[in-house]
């Protein structure tokens with residue numbers, strides 16, 4: 495499916511514009527079905543977008559928010575994506591939203607993945623909005639190059655749900671939604687910032703194995719168009 499690049503003069507402009515687009519999409523879903531869902535990324539990039547989105551006028555009590563991926567750490571760990579969402583998105587008007595965490599206090603990451611899959615099944619499919627990020631190594635969600643379950647995670651026939659991932663560049667063991675859970679969102683966004691990430695994107699858009707730069711799975715095979723939001 496095709497992708498479209500939306501370039502902005504500044505990260506602040508991008509955050510505002512993306513927040514407006516997401517708010518419109520969630521509100522349209524609520525008008526059509528009574529509920530809406532969004533899966534967001536962690537990392538350093540989405541903070542300003544989260545803060546902008548949290549102020550938008552949406553019937554937030556009808557919105558379910560989850561993460562596309564998470565570290566196998568509790569929510570009070572500074573590296574937790576849940577903590578980032580708590581501090582920046584589940585604020586202001588968005589405090590009324592329901593949050594479904596991927597981390598579960600289970601004895602193993604595999605058991606946590608099973609529990610998170612069961613809990614996320616209640617959200618409804620497909621997601622109305624998915625916001626992906628991308629690492630400098632071409633990973634997205636927790637689809638890491640060299641990841642222990644990468645082939646299964648990006649195989650379109652792997653069912654929707656959460657799978658575990660361990661990789662050298664990942665730090666802690668990870669929990670990640672599978673490719674099939676993310677690729678058909680009504681609004682599928684890749685949010686990246688900086689010249690370095692633009693270069694990584696250009697490389698990913700070239701030829702090469704998906705296993706080397708797993709973002710390629712999304713760019714090449716997502717059934718929804720990929721809206722790329724970029725600012726310097």
Ligand SMILES: O=C1O[C@H](COP(=O)(O)O)[C@@H](O)[C@H](O)[C@H]1O
Pocket residue numbers: 534535536537538539540562563564575626627628629630634635636
């Ligand atoms: O590990 C992760 O990194 C990516 C990219 O993060 P960034 O700090 O380079 O913006 C992120 O999309 C993913 O959710 C996160 O777990």
